[in-house]
Amino acid sequence: MSATPLSTARRVVVKVGSALLVDRKTGLKHDWLAALVDDICALTGSGAEVMVVSSGAIALGRTILGLKPAQLKLEESQAAASVGQIALASAWSRELGRHDAVSGQVLVTLGDTEERRRYLNVRATVSTLLKMNAVPVINENDTVATSEIRYGDNDRLAARIATMMGADLLVLLSDIDGLYTAPPGTSDDASFVPHVEQITPEIEAMAGAARSELSRGGMRTKLDAGKIATAAGTAMVIASGTRLNPLAAISAGERFTYFKPSSDPVKGYKTWIAGNLEPAGMLVVDDGAKAALASGKSLLPAGVKSVSGAFARGDTVAIVTPDGHEVARGLVAYDASDAVKIAGLKTSAIAGVLGYEARGAMVHRDDLVMSRIGGRAKAANGTAGE
Ligand code: GLU
DSSP, rough: OOOOOHHHSSEEEEEOOOOHHHEEEEOOOOOHHHHHHHHHHHHHHTTTTEEEOOOOHHHHHHHHTTOOOOOOHHHHHHHHHHHHHHHHHHHHHHHHHHTOOEEEEEEEEEHHSHHHHHHHHHHHHHHHHHTEEEEEEEEEEETTGGGGOOOOOOHHHHHHHHHHTSSSEEEEEESSOOEEEOOOBBTTTOOOOOOESSSHHHHHHTTTTTOOOOOOOOHHHHHHHHHHHHHHHHHEEEEEOOOSSSHHHHHHOOOOEEEEOOOOOOOOOHHHHHHHHSOOEEEOOOHHHHHHHHHTTOGGGGHHHHHHEEOOTTTTEEOOOTTTEEEEEEEEESOOOHHHHHTTHHHHHHHHHHHHOOOOSSSSGGGGGEOOOOOOOOOOOOOOBB
């Protein structure tokens, strides 16, 4: 058998979508989970380290509680997650236990991965679980996550965990077997894409906005996950989980889409900056600044044309061209109110305007990561000034 991404990977994150694990009427799909756990234990048995990001808490909780409405209120979702997560975690623990494997539940919120100290803390816990040969079973802590401060989808969460842990492979098991040139169902001539060299705007255009009823992430969040993963050197696979033993099926040659990792990945501290999910603001830069950044220089106030977002010193900002393409991300050295005042100014003029001797750079090159692909940046909330 030829090598597959799974046969060569030493550290793997497997993300399981809600629709695979939970049937809206009957609840948890025990046979499916049991078969997946067989696959996972075959991987760990061959020496790989496996982490699971399992969705399904809200879907399972709403079935257990008999909640009917299609759209739940935030507090109802949180309550459903609370009920569902216990059942979900115990199912994983029971199935892994059949193979004498131990599982450890890890529930994270957005802040746990976006704030540097907490990020290191989660990483230490998950590393320790792996050292102890336990399988980390990870989910968002939906019970306390509110709409403004949550991932909402486990695709990006799984990518963030994969890069945090230096995994070499992220497998997204989904109800679709990979990427198509157009969302299947919307176009008759959509064809399957087995290999993605780089997530370019053309690839992103293939995603459409498809969402299935039970899961939050569609192809769009999967491509977002792919960007986070590949930039940090983690390969990603999207494969179908609609059959039993989906990981064994990948090894046996069933088709999937493979996203190639960057050959020049960002590491460590810069991985954390690059994967930051919600930039707090945006700095629009001129061509000169863009070229300076590309040659490894810091971003000086002189090259900043406008500033938006309500950010504080140390927050992540997106650095974009006037037509909205992201060129870099970095930790900004000024609060938004000061950044607005000094945008466009020469370094020698800054102290006079701010009334204090400040750093020269708006974003220092040590705190800056070039974006791998010029994706369109999302507008930050609130405008600090032009
Ligand atoms: N964290 C959610 C849950 O467990 C799932 C999010 C998603 O569908 O990606 O219910």
